[in-house]
Amino acid sequence: xxxxxxxxxxxxxxxxxxxxxxxxxxxxxxxxxxxxxxxxxxxxxxxxxxxxxxxxxxxxxxxxxxxxxxxxxxxxxxxxxxxxxxxxxxxxxxxxxxxxxxxxxxxxxxxxxxxxxxxxxxxxxxxxxxxxxxxxxxxxxxxxxxxxxxxxxxxxxxxxxxxxxxxxxxxxxxxxxxxxxxxxxxxxxxxxxxxxxxxxxxxxxxxxxxxxxxxxxxxxxxxxxxxxxxxxxxxxxxxxxxxxxxxxxxxxxxxxxxxxxxxxxxxxxxxxxxxxxxxxxxxxxxxxxxxxxxxxxxxxxxxxxxxxxxxxxxxxxxxxxxxxxxxxxxxxx
Amino acid sequence: xxxxxxxxxxxxxxxxxxxxxxxxxxxxxxxxxxxxxxxxxxxxxxxxxxxxxxxxxxxxxxxxxxxxxxxxxxxxxxxxxxxxxxxxxxxxxxxxxxxxxxxxxxxxxxxxxxxxxxxxxxxxxxxxxxxxxxxxxxxxxxxxxxxxxxxxxxxxxxxxxxxxxxxxxxxxxxxxxxxxxxxxxxxxxxxxxxxxxxxxxxxxxxxxxxxxxxxxxxxxxxxxxxxxxxxxxxxxxxxxxxxxxxxxxxxxxxxxxxxxxxxxxxxxxxxxxxxxxxxxxxxxxxxxxxxxxxxxxxxxxxxxxxxxxxxxxxxxxxxxxxxxxxxxxxxxx
DNA sequence: ATGAAAGCGCTAACAC
DNA sequence: GTGTTAGCGCTTTCAT
Numbered sequence: 001x002x003x004x005x006x007x008x009x010x011x012x013x014x015x016x017x018x019x020x021x022x023x024x025x026x027x028x029x030x031x032x033x034x035x036x037x038x039x040x041x042x043x044x045x046x047x048x049x050x051x052x053x054x055x056x057x058x059x060x061x062x063x064x065x066x067x068x069x070x071x072x073x074x075x076x077x078x079x080x081x082x083x084x085x086x087x088x089x090x091x092x093x094x095x096x097x098x099x100x101x102x103x104x105x106x107x108x109x110x111x112x113x114x115x116x117x118x119x120x121x122x123x124x125x126x127x128x129x130x131x132x133x134x135x136x137x138x139x140x141x142x143x144x145x146x147x148x149x150x151x152x153x154x155x156x157x158x159x160x161x162x163x164x165x166x167x168x169x170x171x172x173x174x175x176x177x178x179x180x181x182x183x184x185x186x187x188x189x190x191x192x193x194x195x196x197x198x199x200x201x202x203x204x205x206x207x208x209x210x211x212x213x214x215x216x217x218x219x220x221x222x223x224x225x226x227x228x229x230x231x232x233x234x235x236x237x238x239x240x241x242x243x244x245x246x247x248x249x250x251x252x253x254x255x256x257x258x259x260x261x262x263x264x265x266x267x268x269x270x271x272x273x274x275x276x277x278x279x280x281x282x283x284x285x286x287x288x289x290x291x292x293x294x295x296x297x298x299x300x301x302x303x304x305x306x307x308x309x310x311x312x313x314x315x316x317x318x319x320x321x322x323x324x325x326x327x328x329x330x331x332x333x
Numbered sequence: 334x335x336x337x338x339x340x341x342x343x344x345x346x347x348x349x350x351x352x353x354x355x356x357x358x359x360x361x362x363x364x365x366x367x368x369x370x371x372x373x374x375x376x377x378x379x380x381x382x383x384x385x386x387x388x389x390x391x392x393x394x395x396x397x398x399x400x401x402x403x404x405x406x407x408x409x410x411x412x413x414x415x416x417x418x419x420x421x422x423x424x425x426x427x428x429x430x431x432x433x434x435x436x437x438x439x440x441x442x443x444x445x446x447x448x449x450x451x452x453x454x455x456x457x458x459x460x461x462x463x464x465x466x467x468x469x470x471x472x473x474x475x476x477x478x479x480x481x482x483x484x485x486x487x488x489x490x491x492x493x494x495x496x497x498x499x500x501x502x503x504x505x506x507x508x509x510x511x512x513x514x515x516x517x518x519x520x521x522x523x524x525x526x527x528x529x530x531x532x533x534x535x536x537x538x539x540x541x542x543x544x545x546x547x548x549x550x551x552x553x554x555x556x557x558x559x560x561x562x563x564x565x566x567x568x569x570x571x572x573x574x575x576x577x578x579x580x581x582x583x584x585x586x587x588x589x590x591x592x593x594x595x596x597x598x599x600x601x602x603x604x605x606x607x608x609x610x611x612x613x614x615x616x617x618x619x620x621x622x623x624x625x626x627x628x629x630x631x632x633x634x635x636x637x638x639x640x641x642x643x644x645x646x647x648x649x650x651x652x653x654x655x656x657x658x659x660x661x662x663x664x665x666x
Numbered sequence: 667a668t669g670a671a672a673g674c675g676c677t678a679a680c681a682c
Numbered sequence: 683g684t685g686t687t688a689g690c691g692c693t694t695t696c697a698t
Contacts, residue, residue: 346685347684347685347686348686349684349685349686353683353684358683359683360683360684361683361684364683364684383690385690386690386691386692387690389690
């Protein structure tokens, strides 16, 4: 592949002139044309590795996340990439499989690549991760750092409290007082927010939130399935269910289907993040969906700000969207 | 961030010794320890940009695909990345949004980054794309090059012909003779394979495949929905339906649900790629699923081979998996 | 406006 | 084994 020297030689100018022209500095009209022509003739493509070394910036950001086979994450990356691409950045993707050791190795890898910034959905507690990241501009997605280290990191996530609060209120307004809640891992941050929002709504409406009806576990179809069966088997089962994640929603719907219960008829139901299910179910299921596109876009913009030297320490909660369905009805009396 | 010189100075050896030790060449035991210690003390991380420039390889592969919010693609990347990561490669992801212009710009970007190889799901015809890619080791996924340019490219995809053949045969065996077929864009390669497999099964079993019952269009929920409604509205509607893609399957199921038709009862149905739907539907829907994990893994391995200088020009068709459901029954007589 | 030359951080001869 | 040194391809002073 041609180098800038060859271009310079063919164009009859110095490498400095070629470099200047390519980077937007004014050069004599005749030289500009000569360079242009040489570039075309040689199919010259600047070596970004060399540029990166010289400029001490490879124009690359890292994206570190648990999985790539989860639409929630990949839709966010999609939006991140759309913004970053427009600013000339490349996106280096690393997967952790929720393994702290692997996570640290991949972070190390990214640092060696001298990334300019990082979008992360850490498995390690975000605070510990922030320490590892050090001075690297970092935006946490779906995670928050409890004690921002003053510096170069911020968080972007859904307003989980409000989302759960709203969902609970919708069920309560319909007349439900025994509501089953399906939550993700207690070790994650967002399930705590969702639980708190749910409990706040119950408390405000004078409903004794029975801990018996709250289930938490991993974010998986199996967990949602199991939790739902447990709740249905209770002596006094809930009249409404709220599943707070995509996989939990699928598992829950599956358990209901097997039990011959139609959401919106035998039981009231609200799901999370699964637009497809809302679309194909009949009657349609109501779901809360996270603003994945916006989360990604905002995360990328905040990261660009951090890279440009803006102060970090911000935590942005973005509003969720509610897709109305017909799966919330009055409880059978 | 510390450089190799600083490490050398602190360890009291030359930069060459540090470099050698770090790259696995034998050095005196005492020096090894000294270097190790200096590396730790300075938190030295080799600058991969500089290494990349010197070695004329950034140990990076590009991944170029239409979308990031589509599990079919992201699951494949996931497997690709798992293999590549193990060999020390980074993965640079670029999205085309199925726009040929954007595709070419992103390919150009990747070449400037001096990627060592490329995994691509091109929007441009794979053959044209191969010309653009030139001598860059490239593996096409879900696409094939009609005339391999002798050199550095191969293809990995599902055995779409066999998949469609098998599905059609299953429906025919159940007694169906009027089978609706929902296909993707005629401009893509895989829908052609699927169509051919379907027609082959019909022909072999002496069934006159009525072109009236074959619909093709874009891969979208809306298209699947529309095609299904069209087929149901026919004077003599099909008694079985085969949707050949994830989105088409969702759209089709949605249309059936709205019409009050239960797959497996009012009509026989086979879907594609959507494990979730197979799981939550009741009775369970049968689906053909592509071996995404294997496609990704094999694509990565083939790419590593090409990078190592192996000959290209191969086209690998991997077998699909069938998830049996209860959605295929005998036609009402 | 242009060119000569230094050097980004590293590896790989090469001589010791 | 070890150190010296010449670049990899580019950008960027600094004279001119």
